[in-house]
Amino acid sequence: MTTPSISIIGCGRVGTALAVFLARAGFPLAGVASRSLASARNTARLAGAGQVFDTPTDAAKNGNVLFITTPDAAIEGVFADLVAQKALQSGSVVFHCSGALSSGILVKEGTAGIATGSIHPLQSFAPCEAGQASPFKGINISVEGDDSAVELGTRMVEALGGVSFTIPTRAKTLYHAAAVVASNYLVTLERFAIDLLREAELSEARAYEILSPLILGTLSNIGNRGTVAALTGPVARGDREIVERHMADIEKVRPEYSELYRLLGQYTLKIAREGGDLDPGSADRLEALFKPPGS
Numbered sequence: 001m002t003t004p005s006i007s008i009i010g011c012g013r014v015g016t017a018l019a020v021f022l023a024r025a026g027f028p029l030a031g032v033a034s035r036s037l038a039s040a041r042n043t044a045r046l047a048g049a050g051q052v053f054d055t056p057t058d059a060a061k062n063g064n065v066l067f068i069t070t071p072d073a074a075i076e077g078v079f080a081d082l083v084a085q086k087a088l089q090s091g092s093v094v095f096h097c098s099g100a101l102s103s104g105i106l107v108k109e110g111t112a113g114i115a116t117g118s119i120h121p122l123q124s125f126a127p128c129e130a131g132q133a134s135p136f137k138g139i140n141i142s143v144e145g146d147d148s149a150v151e152l153g154t155r156m157v158e159a160l161g162g163v164s165f166t167i168p169t170r171a172k173t174l175y176h177a178a179a180v181v182a183s184n185y186l187v188t189l190e191r192f193a194i195d196l197l198r199e200a201e202l203s204e205a206r207a208y209e210i211l212s213p214l215i216l217g218t219l220s221n222i223g224n225r226g227t228v229a230a231l232t233g234p235v236a237r238g239d240r241e242i243v244e245r246h247m248a249d250i251e252k253v254r255p256e257y258s259e260l261y262r263l264l265g266q267y268t269l270k271i272a273r274e275g276g277d278l279d280p281g282s283a284d285r286l287e288a289l290f291k292p293p294g295s
């Protein structure tokens, strides 16, 4: 298997980390280019390799695997320019690293013989510094795209010490939505709980301290036993009276959370029903409670 040479366009956090650690893993760094020459020079300096080019077109022409690591909004335009300038040779592979966008944005007329893919590390990157440890080590990294791009992408992820997994191109947006729900919306959920504890005269820091064993224990139960078995509490027990009291007090002191509590209750009830331990009468009474007001 031949080792392809890499060009990086967009020398920011991810582009620089890829340049440094792919070069270190034995992938020759052919070229780097960015919006500014200073960023491209900095990347080549940190990688200890890679010719610095004024334009993405020249950098692309110099390698046979290209990473477009610009901000998401610029990826499509950079790719379109490369295609228009005929900078991509047949047999080359083009990747981007967006989590929200799929390789589907890299399809243009005149790209026959060019494979495209995306490689997305589920990780937040800080600017690359000299001597730093690899930010890819042990990180889950999704790969999708054309078969040959997925094959090469997986090989590169493994060489970087990451943990690769493949997703279908059509599911890329849902994959990103999942990450947002699991991470960002978890913050919102914990903020909801913390705000209720603030009504019990606890500071945000103390509220989190009190909740954290419960949060971490629940996450561990999901990991060990799955979501259905991890569910405990009044909805899982079918305790309508308790839930009704929650709803009444939330409406009294933090009415902005009433709708969220009701909706979360609806979805929690679905999980409780899946468990099979909830008697159907209690489940139906809870369902009526969680219906939108006036419906």
Ligand SMILES: NC(=O)c1ccc[n+]([C@@H]2O[C@H](COP(=O)([O-])OP(=O)(O)OC[C@H]3O[C@@H](n4cnc5c(N)ncnc54)[C@H](OP(=O)(O)O)[C@@H]3O)[C@@H](O)[C@H]2O)c1
Pocket (backbone or CB within 6 Å): 009, 010, 011, 012, 013, 014, 015, 033, 034, 035, 036, 037, 039, 040, 056, 069, 070, 071, 072, 074, 078, 096, 097, 098, 099, 120, 121, 122, 123, 124, 125, 126
């Ligand atoms: N940061 C993260 O935590 C993270 C995690 C996973 C995936 N990603 C993805 O990785 C990709 C890069 O993100 P990033 O965080 O590395 O971005 P970043 O630090 O903002 O770097 C983007 C780089 O692209 C360059 N650039 C902007 N427009 C350009 C253009 N038209 N042509 C050439 N270069 C251009 C910028 O140039 P100059 O410096 O030269 O001005 C900058 O160095 C994105 O798709 C992002 O979604 C990021």
